[in-house]
Amino acid sequence: MxxxxxxxxxxxxxxxxxxxxxxxxxxxxxxxxxxxxxxxxxxxxxxxxxxxxxxxxxxxxxxxxxxxxxxxxxxxxxxxxxxxxxxxxxxxxxxxxxxxxxxxxxxxxxxxxxxxxxxLPHLAWAESPDWAYGGGLYYIKCDYRLMVDNLMDLTHETYVHASSIGQKEIDEAPVTTRVEGDEVITSRHMENITAPPFWKMALRGNDLPDDQAVDRWQVCHFTPPSHVLIEVGVALAGKGGIDAPQNEKAGSIVVDFITPETETTHWYFWGMARNFKPHDKELTASIREGQGKVFGEDREMLERQQENLLKHPERKLLMLNIDAGGVQSRRVIDRLLAAERPA
Structure with a gap:
């Protein structure tokens, strides 16, 4: 497993x-x-x-x-x-x-x-004074791979996180998936949209207006055994999106370290690293509180999903194009498991 x-x-x-x-x-x-x-x-x-x-x-x-x-x-x-x-x-x-x-x-x-x-994965942001980090730990009662699936397909944000980071444009934007060795990368870019509540707060935190159209990005990176780092953010529309100058955007890295406990439970170390106003402790605390609520919403959905899967092990789940990131990540995990089995 x-x-x-x-x-x-x-x-x-x-x-x-x-x-x-x-x-x-x-x-x-x-x-x-x-x-x-x-x-x-x-x-x-x-x-x-x-x-x-x-x-x-x-x-x-x-x-x-x-x-x-x-x-x-x-x-x-x-x-x-x-x-x-x-x-x-x-x-x-x-x-x-x-x-x-x-x-x-x-x-x-x-x-x-x-x-x-x-x-050990190299985390350049964790060694730089130009970045700030705030995070926490949740105990999740589900297979750790369900969390990987969840993080590699952010379509669920529209529904699970409707009051914080979700918006209908996530459903409408195309997703691309590619594999580079053992790394799986899914990308979604949205242009000329309204920022959802969490990102409006982040814009204000970087002294940017929260009532203008923005370009938004989500780039998820899975690396084995179960790490997912997600480049996320918004920039004022037309300024270059993810490549916009620092003073035109609010960008961060969502940090997800998923550590299996058993086949149906795991430890979830979550957080967000940012490179704007890194010395603002109040902003760090505010973002941490917002992220904690978002991840708490995931927990209930995933644990109830696990209950259903245990109750109905005979049912085969459907796979759609939005599931490509999770599917490819599981293939990497399967390769590692196969390599550890005795010949």
């Missing part, structure tokens, strides 16, 4: 600031915490003594201490000490490769020998 030999966002740094965090990723129950010198670490969430979850313990001197009987674990999965006991001969538990970068903590749930840091 999900490739394991890949980097997934496991958590945000603040989630392990004070205590260990238990999280299941790609079927692997793990505990994330900060070890020696504050480095992010991940171990199997299983104490080798009595099977208690290590995530209910605490960190002391860089070691993870089980909250049941005090067994101390090193970051390599080896037992270190236990009050009054000899435990260094205990078998190791799993440890998972971890990278902290771009404001996220990433984990590799598959074969550690294949955990190449070079395979």
């Amino acid at each position: 999900y490739p394991k030999n890949a980097w997934y966002v496991a958590c945000m740094p603040e989630e392990i600031a004070d205590k260990p965090l238990g999280r299941q990723i790609c079927g692997e129950k793990m505990v994330l915490y900060r070890g020696v010198e504050g480095a992010a670490k991940a171990l199997e969430d299983f104490c080798p003594h009595r099977g208690a979850p290590l995530s209910l313990g605490f960190v002391r001197d860089g070691n993870l201490v089980c909250g049941y009987h005090g067994l101390e674990m090193g970051c390599d999965g080896k037992t270190v000490a236990m009050p009054g006991q000899r435990v260094r001969g205990f078998p190791c538990i799993k440890s998972f490769p971890v990278i902290e970068r771009y404001g996220f903590i990433w984990v590799w749930p598959g074969d550690p020998a294949q955990a190449d840091p070079a395979k």
Whole structure:
């Protein structure tokens, strides 16, 4: 169902600031915490003594201490000490490769020998002072691939997000889909339209009028295992659309990191990065609040969709031309899954 030999966002740094965090990723129950010198670490969430979850313990001197009987674990999965006991001969538990970068903590749930840091996606906006980012985390009760489908076909915005980013022109504008290696790209451009409420707010945030016609764009990029980054925005009509000068548009990147938990649940790390007024914290908070409401609308639809699919597994779903982005993304995922199967 999900490739394991890949980097997934496991958590945000603040989630392990004070205590260990238990999280299941790609079927692997793990505990994330900060070890020696504050480095992010991940171990199997299983104490080798009595099977208690290590995530209910605490960190002391860089070691993870089980909250049941005090067994101390090193970051390599080896037992270190236990009050009054000899435990260094205990078998190791799993440890998972971890990278902290771009404001996220990433984990590799598959074969550690294949955990190449070079395979981490490069996020130039996350390293630039000219960009601001605000986001959050939702727990979604559906197959992670349904979220990929949802993000690679934004036609649903007209209906699911009618009061924020939806408009009828989305239905009417043609969509193009192309595949470049393992990346799938869908594009939609709309010219000389009225900006919907969310984008009117963004125009005002960049000191632009919100009552003039605009050109709008949506360019969705899927990269494996389950990342979707979407170039979105509006520019004053006739100024060049996505290529308009910065002072004539409000453009952003919608950030979607989708981390499977089980076959029917996932962790959804969402946010928006923008390169206009990056130091305006109030604007960042306002955009984050608006985006959070939009993604909350997706959650109800996707979870109810999953319920229907589980109830009627025999039904074959229809495929239309607007589904091309999701279909091609699933083909990439299927190729990765096939490569991980034993010969």
